[in-house]
Every structure is written in structure tokens, then in C-alpha cells.
Amino acid sequence: MSDAERAGAWTNWSGAIACRPAAVLHPRDDAEIAAVLARAAAAGQCVRPVGSGHSSSALCATDGVLLALDHCTGIERFDPSSGRVTVRGGTVLHDLGHALRRHGLALANLGDIDRQTVAGAIATGTHGTGRALGNLSSQVVALRLVSADGAMRDVGADAPELLAAARVSLGALGIVSAVTLQALPAYRLHERTERISLTDVVARFASEAAAHRHFECFYFPRHGFAEAKALDPTTAEPASVAGVEGERIGWSHEILPSVREQKFHEMEYAVPEDAGVACFEALAARLRARHPAVAWPLEIRTVAADDAWLSPAYGRATCAISVHQDGRKPHEDLFADLEPIFWEHGGRPHWGKWHRCDAKRLAGRHPRLADFAALRERLDPDGRLLNAHLRALLVG
Numbered sequence: 243m244s245d246a247e248r249a250g251a252w253t254n255w256s257g258a259i260a261c262r263p264a265a266v267l268h269p270r271d272d273a274e275i276a277a278v279l280a281r282a283a284a285a286g287q288c289v290r291p292v293g294s295g296h297s298s299s300a301l302c303a304t305d306g307v308l309l310a311l312d313h314c315t316g317i318e319r320f321d322p323s324s325g326r327v328t329v330r331g332g333t334v335l336h337d338l339g340h341a342l343r344r345h346g347l348a349l350a351n352l353g354d355i356d357r358q359t360v361a362g363a364i365a366t367g368t369h370g371t372g373r374a375l376g377n378l379s380s381q382v383v384a385l386r387l388v389s390a391d392g393a394m395r396d397v398g399a400d401a402p403e404l405l406a407a408a409r410v411s412l413g414a415l416g417i418v419s420a421v422t423l424q425a426l427p428a429y430r431l432h433e434r435t436e437r438i439s440l441t442d443v444v445a446r447f448a449s450e451a452a453a454h455r456h457f458e459c460f461y462f463p464r465h466g467f468a469e470a471k472a473l474d475p476t477t478a479e480p481a482s483v484a485g486v487e488g489e490r491i492g493w494s495h496e497i498l499p500s501v502r503e504q505k506f507h508e509m510e511y512a513v514p515e516d517a518g519v520a521c522f523e524a525l526a527a528r529l530r531a532r533h534p535a536v537a538w539p540l541e542i543r544t545v546a547a548d549d550a551w552l553s554p555a556y557g558r559a560t561c562a563i564s565v566h567q568d569g570r571k572p573h574e575d576l577f578a579d580l581e582p583i584f585w586e587h588g589g590r591p592h593w594g595k596w597h598r599c600d601a602k603r604l605a606g607r608h609p610r611l612a613d614f615a616a617l618r619e620r621l622d623p624d625g626r627l628l629n630a631h632l633r634a635l636l637v638g
């Protein structure tokens with residue numbers, strides 16, 4: 243290892259997760275990824291792939307090798323007839339959105355931001371909102387996996403079980419060096435935002451979520467109101483709503499993501515869709531009663547069911563509910579006080595956000611967790627890709 247490769251401290255986006263890896267390495271292709279894995283194995287080091295570091299659970303923390311694909315970016319292949327695009331794993335979603343637009347295409351959905359890498363976003367089941375829209379991993383039709391022993395696998399429709407496991411893999415099955423996504427023809431969205439009461443959220447959420455392509459609410463318990471946001475496809479020009487308060491029109495990759503400059507901590511659970519509003523109400527009540535100083539919002543979104551083994555929306559239509567806290571303020575006690583409400587409502591944690599789950603707690607919640615753990619063991623019997631956080635989730 244050269245001095246240039248020797249790393250200092252690494253922290254995630256929020257600053258809450260820190261580690262001191264022995265090295266942060268930036269391979270340029272699959273052969274270099276395999277070489278990093280082989281060298282680390284020979285040195286007895288753990289390897290953790292990292293994307294943009296936007297996860298706030300300890301998925302990437304390691305004192306071994308942090309493997310970043312920031313030199314493995316861009317579109318590898320594009321098939322105009324099918325709208326399928328193969329993109330290298332380290333590509334940032336923001337860059338992908340602009341590149342797809344140049345081909346007249348767009349992703350079916352995005353989350354709240356577009357700063358994540360493609361491989362990092364799918365690995366945790368990152369999602370946006372939309373009752374008929376699955377998380378980003380549900381747009382994946384194939385991927386390329388470099389497993390711990392350096393073997394390269396093209397995983398596609400001919401290996402449906404492996405694909406369903408590898409789409410949301412927490413970086414535990416190997417390094418995802420490329421992802422093939424099913425894109426859509428580029429589309430414009432019309433955004434309408436309005437301020438509503440908690441009573442309105444409770445009364446209207448289900449019908450509004452059914453009526454719009456995207457619908458979400460941010461409730462601010464300290465201030466007693468919610469911001470509701472509805473987005474629908476349109477062919478209208480942006481100028482048609484210029485000057486209209488709370489409305490705008492633009493291409494999907496411009497309208498869907500927000501810019502989040504202020505750091506925050508976040509806990510999110512995926513609960514069955516029909517338990518979503520009750521869970522949201524219970525969280526709002528506890529926030530108001532016990533944590534009146536919290537100024538950050540409680541958020542509720544919808545995600546369609548999918549079949550990726552570790553997807554929080556596996557097999558069930560979902561409401562994703564998030565609690566936020568200022569990044570400069572303590573969050574552990576707040577989240578620990580609210581988390582049982584999610585468990586009581588059948589919640590599954592967002593893998594990339596704060597939670598206190600382990601294999602035992604998750605066993606009854608994730609029907610394919612044991613299958614995933616067994617597959618992981620087969621692909622990486624020496625646990626080269628495991629850190630302490632993943633051991634607790636996948637080994638127990």
C-alpha cells in the first residue's frame with residue numbers, strides 16, 4: 243500500500259459514523275476491484291464498498307479497506323430500443339439523470355436527493371414516493387457483481403434468485419461494478435405544494451396517495467402544520483405555472499430531488515401501507531408529548547411492493563415513515579423512544595438509516611433474511627465483506 247492510499251479518518255455524510263480505514267482505494271475497473279479484494283484477503287483485511295457515504299447506519303465502517311468506485315462512473319451501454327441503460331456502479335444519480343435526459347430518458351423515480359451513487363442507492367433499497375412506484379432497485383434488470391473471491395458474475399434474468407438477492411445487498415454479496423436499469427421516456431412533472439393540518443394528513447393521505455403519481459407529507463409537530471407535496475406527469479411548459487405560488491413544472495430529474503444542505507440524523511421504517519397513517523399519528527402524538535423541541539419533520543411516503551429479498555417493501559405495499567433530527571443535536575434517545583412505535587406497526591428498518599435491529603429482531607420481519615444470510619455465507623465464507631454492523635444483521 244502506498245502512502246497515498248493510506249487513509250485518515252472517514253465519516254459519513256451526517257458525521258455520526260466515523261472509522262479509520264487502513265486504506266481507501268479507488269479501483270478503475272473490474273480487474274482492479276478483484277485485485278483489491280485479493281490483496282485484502284491476503285492481508286486478512288475486511289473490505290467495505292462505499293458510495294457517497296450518505297447512509298447513517300454503520301454499513302461502510304471499517305478499519306480495513308474502504309473501496310470507492312468514484313473512478314468507475316458513467317454509462318457503459320445504452321439500448322435505445324428497450325430503454326435499458328448499463329451504468330457503472332459509482333455513477334452519482336444526479337449525473338445519471340442528466341446523462342439519461344440527453345438520450346431522451348429518465349429514471350422512473352428518485353428519492354429526496356440525487357447525490358447517492360447508483361450501487362449505493364440500490365444496496366439499501368433507496369426509494370422515493372409513489373404508490374405504483376417501487377424503490378430504485380426495482381428498476382434494476384441486471385448487474386455485475388465482483389464477489390469476495392474476485393469472481394465476476396453477470397447477474398440477470400437467467401439468475402432470478404441471485405438478482406433478487408443482489409439488488410438490495412448492503413454491499414455484502416460483492417462489489418456491484420455495473421447496474422442495468424430500465425429507464426422511461428423522459429417526462430415532465432407538475433409539482434403542487436400546500437400547507438395542511440395533521441387532521442388533513444390523516445384524513446386525506448390514502449386518497450391523495452392514490453390520486454397522484456407521487457404524494458408525500460412532512461409534518462412539523464413543533465409548529466403544528468404539514469407540507470403536502472403532489473407530483474403528476476404533464477406535457478405543459480414550465481412557464482405555464484410561472485409565478486403560481488407552490489407550483490412548478492420541470493423534467494423529472496430536476497423536480498424530484500431536493501437539495502439538503504443542513505445535516506440531519508434520520509430513522510425510517512417501512513410499515514405495511516394500511517398501517518401507515520396510524521403509525522404516523524402515533525409518532526406525531528409521541529413527538530408532541532415527549533419531544534416538543536424537535537423542529538425537524540416527520541415524513542410519510544408510499545412505496546410499491548417488490549421482490550428484492552432484503553427490500554423493506556418486500557412482498558407488501560408500504561408506507562415509509564421517517565423521523566429527522568438536527569445534525570448538531572443528540573438523536574439517539576429521541577430515536578430510541580420512537581422506534582418501538584415502528585416495531586408495533588410491523589416496521590422494517592431502512593438499512594441506510596439509524597436503527598437498533600439485529601438478526602434476531604429481523605427474523606420474523608424479513609421473510610428472505612435467512613436465505614440472504616445463507617447466500618452471503620456461500621459467496622463470502624471467510625466474511626471478508628463483513629463489518630461488525632453487518633455481522634449483527636446477517637450472522638447474529
Ligand SMILES: Cc1cc2nc3c(=O)[nH]c(=O)nc-3n(C[C@H](O)[C@H](O)[C@H](O)COP(=O)(O)OP(=O)(O)OC[C@H]3O[C@@H](n4cnc5c(N)ncnc54)[C@H](O)[C@@H]3O)c2cc1C
Nearest residue numbers: 293294295296297353354359362365368369412413418594
Ligand atoms: C440527505 C439524505 C437524503 C436521503 N433521502 C433518501 C430518500 O429519499 N429515500 C431513501 O430511501 N433513502 C434516502 N437517503 C438514504 C440514502 O439514499 C441511502 O443511505 C443510500 O444507500 C446512500 O447511497 P450512497 O451512494 O451514499 O451509499 P453509501 O451510504 O456509501 O453505501 C450504502 C450501502 O451501499 C453499499 N455499496 C456502495 N457502493 C457499492 C458497490 N459498488 N457495490 C456494492 N455495495 C455498495 C455500501 O457498502 C453500503 O452497504 C437519504 C440520505 C441522506 C443523507
